[in-house]
Amino acid sequence: MSSGDALVILGRASxxxxxxxxxxxxxxxxxxxxxxxxxxxxxxxxxxxxxxxxFEPRTAPTNIDELVKxxxxxxxxxxxxxxxxxYIAWINGDTVTTGKGGSLACTLSTVGGGCxxxxxxxxxxxxxASIWDLExxxxxGAISADATGTSYVAGVILPIPLVARxxxxxxxxxxxxxxxFLLTEEP
Amino acid sequence: xxxxxxxxxxxxxxxxxxVACGHNIVVEGTIPTPRIAALPVxxxxxxxxxxxxxxxxxxxEDIGSWKISLGEQNYVFFRTLMETMFETxxxxxxxxxxxxxxxxxxxxxxxxxEKYGFLTPGISGLNFYSASIHYRVTLFNxxxxxxxxxxxxxxxKSETGLFNGDNALEEATVMAIRDGGARIAIxxxxxxxxxxxxxxxxxxxx
Numbered sequence: 001m002s003s004g005d006a007l008v009i010l011g012r013a014s015x016x017x018x019x020x021x022x023x024x025x026x027x028x029x030x031x032x033x034x035x036x037x038x039x040x041x042x043x044x045x046x047x048x049x050x051x052x053x054x055f056e057p058r059t060a061p062t063n064i065d066e067l068v069k070x071x072x073x074x075x076x077x078x079x080x081x082x083x084x085x086x087y088i089a090w091i092n093g094d095t096v097t098t099g100k101g102g103s104l105a106c107t108l109s110t111v112g113g114g115c116x117x118x119x120x121x122x123x124x125x126x127x128x129a130s131i132w133d134l135e136x137x138x139x140x141g142a143i144s145a146d147a148t149g150t151s152y153v154a155g156v157i158l159p160i161p162l163v164a165r166x167x168x169x170x171x172x173x174x175x176x177x178x179x180x181f182l183l184t185e186e187p
Numbered sequence: 188x189x190x191x192x193x194x195x196x197x198x199x200x201x202x203x204x205x206v207a208c209g210h211n212i213v214v215e216g217t218i219p220t221p222r223i224a225a226l227p228v229x230x231x232x233x234x235x236x237x238x239x240x241x242x243x244x245x246x247x248e249d250i251g252s253w254k255i256s257l258g259e260q261n262y263v264f265f266r267t268l269m270e271t272m273f274e275t276x277x278x279x280x281x282x283x284x285x286x287x288x289x290x291x292x293x294x295x296x297x298x299x300x301e302k303y304g305f306l307t308p309g310i311s312g313l314n315f316y317s318a319s320i321h322y323r324v325t326l327f328n329x330x331x332x333x334x335x336x337x338x339x340x341x342x343x344k345s346e347t348g349l350f351n352g353d354n355a356l357e358e359a360t361v362m363a364i365r366d367g368g369a370r371i372a373i374x375x376x377x378x379x380x381x382x383x384x385x386x387x388x389x390x391x392x393x
Contacts, residue, residue: 022346049219053369058342074224 001182005086006040007032008047009129012092013057020091020127024167028091028129031175037183042085050083051076064139067132086135089178093127095167098148104155115155122150125166127174131181143181145173212353214257216361218264221271221372226385230326231279231295232269234262243303250309257303257320257360265298268368272376282327289329293388299323301338305356308347316352317344318359322367324375328384335380341367 001007009029011020025044033041048055054070061067071077100121107113128144149164241258269276273296282297283289302321308314320341326334343362347355375381 051222052219052365053221053223053372056366056369058366059369059373075222079222 001039001086001185004040004084006042006084007087007089007178007182008042008044008085009089009091010044010047010055010060012090013060020093021095021167024093024095024127024171025091027168027171028089028175028178031172032178037179039179039182040084042083047083047085051079064132064137067134068137071137080134086133087140087182088132088134089129090132091127091129093125093144093170095123095125095170098122098124102152104153104159106155106159114157115159116157118152118154120150120152122148123164123166124148125170127170129174129178131178133185140185141181143174143177145170145177147173210251210253210255210353210356212253212255212357212360214255214260214357214360214364216260216358218267218361218365218368220267221368223271223372223376225272225274226376226381227274228293228385228388229275229277229291230269230273231283231289231292232266232276233279233282233295233297234265235297235299238262238265238298238300241300241303243305245305247310250307253305253356255303255305255356255360257364258300260361261300261320261364264364264368268372269296269298272372283331289331292329294326294328294334294384297325297327299325303360305359307352307356315344315346316355316359317342318356318363319343320360320363320367322371324371326375326381326384334384335375335378337371337375337378339367339370339374341365341370 009025009032011022011025013019029041029043032039053059054073054076061070100119102117102119104115104117104119106115124146125148126144126146128142130142131140132138133140147166147169149166149169151164152162154160154162239258239262241261243255243257244253246252279295283295289295299322300320301323303318305316305318307316311317322339322341323336324339325336328334341363343359343366345355345358345362
C-alpha cells in the first residue's frame, strides 16, 4: 500500500439483525487509522456520500464482477480516484449472545431496596474482512477475527457489573491483521 | 374544593400521559446529490400537495401515537434527484392534461408516496427501528402516454439507545428516502422503455 493510498471500511448490510454493527466498523476504522503504522482511512459515511447512489445497502457491488461493471458507469472511476481510495474492506459478522444464566433479583420499597444474586451472559464476536483492490480490480484477500467473553452482574445491595467486550477485542485483533495485510501488500 | 383538585390532578395526569405517549417527528437530514449521468431530455415534474406535505399518523394500542412529517425532506431530496436525472426539469402545478399543454417538454414525471410504515424494537423484537416508503414514479411521454411506471420501496433502519427512539425513527426514515432515491436513480435511466423514449426524443440517437 503506497503512502498516498487510502482504505475505506464498509459494513455489509443484510437488513436483518445479523450484520456488522455500525459501532464495529467505526471502531475498526479508528483503530486502523491510529497507533503504530497508521493507514489513511476514509470514513464509511464520507465514502458513501461521495459515491451515492452506488454503495448503498441494496446497490453496492457484491463481487468483483459487479465492481468492474460499476466502474464502467460514467464518473464512478474518476470519483474513486479523486478520493484516493485504493482498498475497500467489506466487513461481515456480528456479536451474538450465546448463553446466559444465573439469577439476580432487585427490590425497592419504602424502607429501601437492593439487589441480590449473580447473573451472567456469554457473547461470541466473529467478523471477517474481505479486501478489494480497486486499482487492480481484484479480491486481495480475506482475514478474520473471533473473540468470546463472559459478563457478570453481581448483586450485593448494589448491582456490580463486570462486562466483557468481545466485540471490542475482535475489532482490535482485526485492525492489527488488516494493517499487517495492507502494509505487506505489493503497491 | 377537594373534588376540583382531584379532577384537576386527573386531567393533568391524563395530559401528561398523552404527551408522554405522543411522538411528533419532523424528518430532517441531508442526503447527497446522486452522481449519475443526466438523461438528455427536458421533463416537467408534478409534485402533488400530498407528496410535498406527506405525513404518517398512527396510533398503536398500549404503545402510543405517532405523527411523522416526512414530506418536506422528501420533496427537497426529490427535486435534487430529478434535476440530476434529467438534463432540464421544470415543476408543473398540474399533470398536463393534453399534449398541447406540454409545450417545450419531452415528457413529465409524477412521483407519489403510496405508503409509509415503521417498526419499533418493541413491535419487531429486533434492536433497531426501521422505516419503509412505497414510492410510485410514473413517466409520461409528450403525448401523455405512460412510458413506464416504477414501484420502489425505500427501506432504512437505525440502531438505538434506550431513550432516543424518535431520533432513531427519524434517521431510519432519512435512510429509507435515501435508499428509495438510490434505486430510482439507478433503475430508471437503465430501463429499456426509458432508453427507447430518450432515443426517440433525440431523433434515434442517445
